Amino acid sequence: MNHKYYPLLKWAAIILVIIFIMDQCFKSYKQQSDYEANDPKGRIERHFSKYDGSYTKFRNYIKDNLNDPSSFEHVETRYTDNKDGTVNVIMKYRGKNAFGGIITKYAKCTLNTSTGDFSDVVTE
Structure with a gap:
């Protein structure tokens, strides 16, 4: 050749x-x-961290809006499927308040499972 x-x-x-x-x-x-x-569960869980179970976009939003973002600590995240393409998400977290004390709070939102975006944010 x-x-x-x-x-x-x-x-x-x-x-x-x-x-x-x-x-x-x-x-x-x-x-x-x-x-x-x-697999509806797979469609939902793809938005949550495999590391700590948090809904990453929502966790970052809450962290960025704290008095001291460096003090943020994710505790747990739970969700409830609404069976309409949305999920109610409840996240428990800790962070420093304006006086420097560590407090535990809850943040809630509605996750759109097709877009990955959230709305209806409430913090307690």
Whole structure:
């Protein structure tokens, strides 16, 4: 075989490998999307941290609005599925108040499971 075709064959092989990898990634993504569509709990839990169970966007919002954001400590997060594409989320957390004392509070919101956004924030 003539050696002048080796670079061409090498590039062809690289392109085929890239196409194969992209195809496998697309199949994996599609399977995950199909799984979430058929699994309401999966659609909800994808918005919550696997590390501490918090609803990440909401946790960051509450933390950023504290008197001392560095004092924020997530305690727990619970949710109730409304069966209409929304979830009521209740988060318990600790932080310093304006006088420097550590207090425990609750924050509530409504999570839209399709967009990942929240609304109706109430802190107690």
